[in-house]
Amino acid sequence: MIRMTSVTKRYPAGARPALDDVTVEIAEGEFVFLVGPSGSGKSTLLRLLLREERPTAGVVEVAGLDVNRIPERRVPLLRRRVACVFQDFRLLPDRTVAGNVAFALEVTGRPSPVVRAVVPAIVSLVGLAGKEGRYPDELSGGEQQRVAVARAFAGRPRILLADEPTGNLDPVTSSGIMKLLDAINQIGTTVVVATHNATLVDAMRHRVIELEHGALVRDQLRGAYGLAL
Amino acid sequence: MLVIGVSGLRRNLSMALGVIVTVTICLTLLGAGLLLRAQARTVDRFFLDQIQVVIDLNDGVSSAERAALAADLRADPLVRAVVYEDKARAFARFTRDFRNSPDVVSGVSAADLPASFRLTLVDPRRSGEIVLEYTGRGGVDRVRDQRALVAPLYRFLRAFAVGTFALAAVQAFAAVVLIYAMIRLSAHGRRRETAIMRLVGATNATIRAPFVMESAVTGMLGGMFAVVILIVCKVYFVDHKFARQAMFPLFGWGAVWAVAVAVLLIGTVTSAILAAVALRRYLRV
Incomplete structure (x- = not known):
């Protein structure tokens, strides 16, 4: 599902590479935590998977596409297969919960009857049934992140990436978001979560990939946040 | 949209x-x-519908010269129609054109105006060729292209x-x-x-x-x-x-x-x- 082979990414201004000769493979349906200190290369790795960046060297394959070699016009196809949620939610403030979820379907050309059928089901799946008409500023942080997850999942991507999805949330709410991502993984979606949240990583015992200074230093099945556990 | x-x-x-x-x-x-x-x-x-080329004749033009000129003009492929206007008709036209200026008309007689051939061209835009062709011919005083006026x-x-x-x-x-x-x-x-x-x-x-x-x-x-x-x-x-x-x-x-x-x-x-x-x-x- 995801295969990175000897991937290096250097930014023009950086003295050392953001990612340094990383080789990793993630199978379909896996749930993977990407851990490491700030600046270790987690976000860069996710951006490479989304073709927000191109690797300086190496091959990135995602959902059957060679990310570095697909032409510009096919990048939207990649982004329909690989969705992403962020720490800052990135919701449209002038659209309701249902409107935010529908937006993702409308701009990717789904017909109106499909949008009308899918949106309530997805909103219900993320636990926001009854709040379809609320605006983002009427929701808690956890609820806003649920909307972001609903929007990302609405197009039924094969892979869901999450960049610090609980970074702005309290522990209880964070746990709820992780359970939601776990439920989406159970449906068959590959989930990759970049996080600093040691408690959740330790509690869920999924595969852990650790980066440090851009290099892959640990790849452990049913791992914990730190080596000590 | x-x-x-x-x-x-x-x-x-x-x-x-x-x-x-x-x-x-x-x-x-x-x-x-x-x-x-x-x-x-x-x-x-x-x-273009109205403009004509006018060939003014000398007062001393011979009838042979006038006949030769008329024959050449009728045979010319650039010319669609030829009308001969003698001094009397020229004066009649002049008095009609300047009916709003009686002072101008009173100072002119039929003898002052030249007889002429008035030509309607197949393509008025080619009037220059006619002017070149007939200027200086025997009996011709001058060739006037009315297009130049506008x-x-x-x-x-x-x-x-x-x-x-x-x-x-x-x-x-x-x-x-x-x-x-x-x-x-x-x-x-x-x-x-x-x-x-x-x-x-x-x-x-x-x-x-x-x-x-x-x-x-x-x-x-x-x-x-x-x-x-x-x-x-x-x-x-x-x-x-x-x-x-x-x-x-x-x-x-x-x-x-x-x-x-x-x-x-x-x-x-x-x-x-x-x-x-x-x-x-x-x-x-």
Whole structure:
């Protein structure tokens, strides 16, 4: 599902590479935590998977596409297969919960009857049934992140990436978001979560990939946040 | 799509108004230039039907010379019709043409006016060839091309048309700069929306469509206002102010509608294309 082979990414201004000769493979349906200190290369790795960046060297394959070699016009196809949620939610403030979820379907050309059928089901799946008409500023942080997850999942991507999805949330709410991502993984979606949240990583015992200074230093099945556990 | 374009304009209302005013002025000038050209064509058609080449004969021309000249003219492929006008008929015409100036008529007699051949040409635009051919022939005093008389009018119409096109070009430059700025503002104002569109896999065309529509609507509105101004000008000047002059006919509504379609199409399509070009610079997809 995801295969990175000897991937290096250097930014023009950086003295050392953001990612340094990383080789990793993630199978379909896996749930993977990407851990490491700030600046270790987690976000860069996710951006490479989304073709927000191109690797300086190496091959990135995602959902059957060679990310570095697909032409510009096919990048939207990649982004329909690989969705992403962020720490800052990135919701449209002038659209309701249902409107935010529908937006993702409308701009990717789904017909109106499909949008009308899918949106309530997805909103219900993320636990926001009854709040379809609320605006983002009427929701808690956890609820806003649920909307972001609903929007990302609405197009039924094969892979869901999450960049610090609980970074702005309290522990209880964070746990709820992780359970939601776990439920989406159970449906068959590959989930990759970049996080600093040691408690959740330790509690869920999924595969852990650790980066440090851009290099892959640990790849452990049913791992914990730190080596000590 | 039109709704998307209009809602986009409402966000940057002051900017959009500036662009619409500039586009309106630009397209009005363009339309005025096109109408002046239409007027030149109308005048041309009118005079081409009427203009003749006149060969004035010497008072001492022999009947043999006159007969030879008449035979050559009738055989000339450039000449459609030849009419001989003797001094008496020339005087009759003169008194008719200058009936409003009795002082002029009273000082002239039939003997003062030359007899002439009045030629209608197959193609009046080739009058120069006739002038060259028959000037200096035996019995010929001079060859007059009446087309030369209206040349200053053509020059005036052409110069006016060129002037309006030049002004339209200056306004077009201002419109281009403003449309670029409008798209830039719009792209900045909607950066969150476009970022999400990119993220969820919207195509470039879908992401750019609202901006292109916004610009197209601006161009179309500018075009519509320009058409209204041109119609008002046609009613005020052509149908009222200059309606009573009888020297030559003025352009009709057919020309106005043709220019209206051109102005609307140019305004809408050019603005849309400009937006698409500007987006390549300001909107990373």
